[in-house]
Amino acid sequence: GQQVMQIPQYQHVQEGEDFTTYCNSSTTLSNIQWYKQRPGGHPVFLIQLVKSGEVKKQKRLTFQFGEAKKNSSLHITATQTTDVGTYFCAGDAGGTSYGKLTFGQGTILTVHP
C-alpha cells in the first residue's frame, strides 16, 4: 500500500533559526496536504499542494511539491516559539480513494527561546 515517510522525526532549534521537514511518498500523489498539531491539540489544516513543482508561501512558511509529485517540503524561516508542534504531511493518491489521506509520521518541532 501507499507509504509516506517524513523526516526528521524530531528537530530542536533556537528561536530565530530556520526549520525544514521533508516528506516522501512511495507513489505519485494527486495532492499533498500539510497539518500542524500543537501539543495536546488536534491536527489543523495548513495548506494543500496540487500541481507539479508548486510552491506556496504563508508568511514565514514555504511549502513545495516535487516535480514528480512524490515529495514535498515545509520550510519555516526564523522560527518563533509559536511554531512549536508536530507537522504532518498527508498524501492523497486520488483515483477512487480520493479524500483518503496517508499521513507521514510527523516532525516534532521544539523551539528554544
Add this chain to the structure above:
Amino acid sequence: DGGITQSPKYLFRKEGQNVTLSCEQNLNHDAMYWYRQDPGQGLRLIYYSQIVNDFQKGDIAEGYSVSREKKESFPLTVTSAQKNPTAFYLCASSTGRLRSDTQYFGPGTRLTVL
C-alpha cells in the same frame, strides 16, 4: 458553532471491555474518518465512510467496528479483540465531494485501558 465534537476527552476502561467513542459533526460533511495516533507513528486510518450507511476499512481496522446510520455521526467501538487499545483517537470529516478535499479534526479522545 460549527465543528466536530468528540466525547469524552479522556476515557478509562478495564481490559476486555468494549468501549464506544463518539464523533458528531454539524458541518454537513459526507465523509468521516477515524484515526489512531501513537507516539512516533503519526496518524493511522482505522475506518472511513464516504456516505451514510457505507464505510470501508482503513489500514488498521482489526479490533474496531463502526457504524454510519446518520450523516452527522460516526461512532467507533474499540472491541476486546484490539490487542493494544490505549491511544489517542481522532475523528475527522471532509466534504467528500471534492477531488482535493481537506479534513477537519475533532479534539480527540484519549483512551486508556487498564
